[in-house]
Amino acid sequence: MTDVIKEIVDYHEAQKSTAVIDLEAAKKWAEISPDIRRKLINNVFCSKCGVTVIVDYVLHNDRFGIVLKGKCKKCGGDVASSIFRTTLMVAFPTYL
Numbered sequence: 623m624t625d626v627i628k629e630i631v632d633y634h635e636a637q638k639s640t641a642v643i644d645l646e647a648a649k650k651w652a653e654i655s656p657d658i659r660r661k662l663i664n665n666v667f668c669s670k671c672g673v674t675v676i677v678d679y680v681l682h683n684d685r686f687g688i689v690l691k692g693k694c695k696k697c698g699g700d701v702a703s704s705i706f707r708t709t710l711m712v713a714f715p716t717y718l
């Protein structure tokens with residue numbers, strides 16, 4: 623019985639850890655100025671709506687930069703936005 627409980631606890635902890643924002647990505651994201659972050663959040667492409675706002679997003683670290691994954695504010699569909707290092711370096715020259 624205790625093994626079963628432990629299994630459930632472990633499962634929930636594993637679930638929790640996947641919900642935690644990628645630390646590397648969070649660090650990169652935090653280095654971007656709030657103005658630019660706002661612009662990036664407000665300029666995500668949705669295949670249905672075109673340019674939209676991303677909501678409920680999570681950050682993923684990528685070797686090319688950061689990936690934002692979330693929902694379109696207008697239709698609720700899945701959207702993702704890759705923020706490439708080059709984009710960041712142009713927008714924010716002291717980055718990296």
Ligand SMILES: [Zn+2]
Pocket residue numbers: 668669670671672674694695696697698699
């Ligand atoms: Zn949409």
